[in-house]
Amino acid sequence: MDPWLIWLIIAAVLAVAEIFTLTAALGMLSAAALVTAGSAAVGLPLPFQFLVFTVVATVTVMFVRPIALRHVLRPQVARFGVDALVGKGAYVVTEVTGQGGRVRIDGEEWTARPYDETLVIPSGTTVDVIEISGATAIVYPRD
Secondary structure (H helix, E strand, O other), rough: OOHHHHHHHHHHHHHHHHHHHHHOOHHHHHHHHHHHHHHHOOOOOOOHHHHHHHHHHHHHHHHHHHHHHHHOOOOOOOOOOOHHHHHOOEEEEEEEEEEEEEEEEEEEEEEEOOOOOOEOOOOOOOEEEEEEEEOEEEEEEEO
């Protein structure tokens, strides 16, 4: 069996293993094996093939992987949907009690309950949205 084909099989095995582990390291090693398969196809002797594999694997694992992981592990920049409403201010339209009430958040009216069930928040008060539970905003008055 030709050496370039062996390196190609190694690259494929590492790529499949990367799909199951999602560590990025095996993907980099797969890329190194792919580059080595190209160098073997050109006719590089076996010791130099191992050198090519070692150099490419080292460079990718040490320099490319940290950059890739930084992009993957970046926290979500923007919140969407009801998650975006948490922490916003709201205007109490009708008195908010443990039984219910209405608030206006960004121009939309929502049913609301106070964070502390014993609170009674009069209309006209500004409140903070603590969480969204279903279609109900859990609110707390601003001090």
